[in-house]
Amino acid sequence: MLSEFRTSAIVATLIAVVLIILLLSVLIRVLMQPLIVMGKAMQDMAQGEGRRGSDQAPAGPVQR
Template identity: 65%
Template sequence: IAMFIAVTAIAVLLSLLINVLMRPLTTMGRAMQDIAQGEGDLTRRLVVESKDEFGELGGSFNQFVERIHASICEVSSATRQVHD
């Protein structure tokens, strides 16, 4: 019985750990997928809550989206000027 309780406790702890580690990746994945499918809001940014690898990845993603958004705004502005 003690062995069963120990194995169950380890399984529960591993499950919790996996959920904690996967949450930031899932959030980033959804945001990236939203933008990649063409329905993305380029003003959307990820909330960076940590300074670990996930935080660095989120910050880099935010910079990338900001540059794309700025480029699209420039092209849109230039297009309006040409038509006016």
């Protein structure tokens, strides 16, 4: 009886630890995404490319 309880407690603990690790990895990935984007933008600016994306109009005088 006691060994069955111990075994089920160990299994439940291992499952909980695995679930926590998976959830934390997803949360960290989601929270780090804006920092990764900002780092890429800063790197582009340091290389002289102030704009990002191909859908923006080329820099130049304003047409009216």
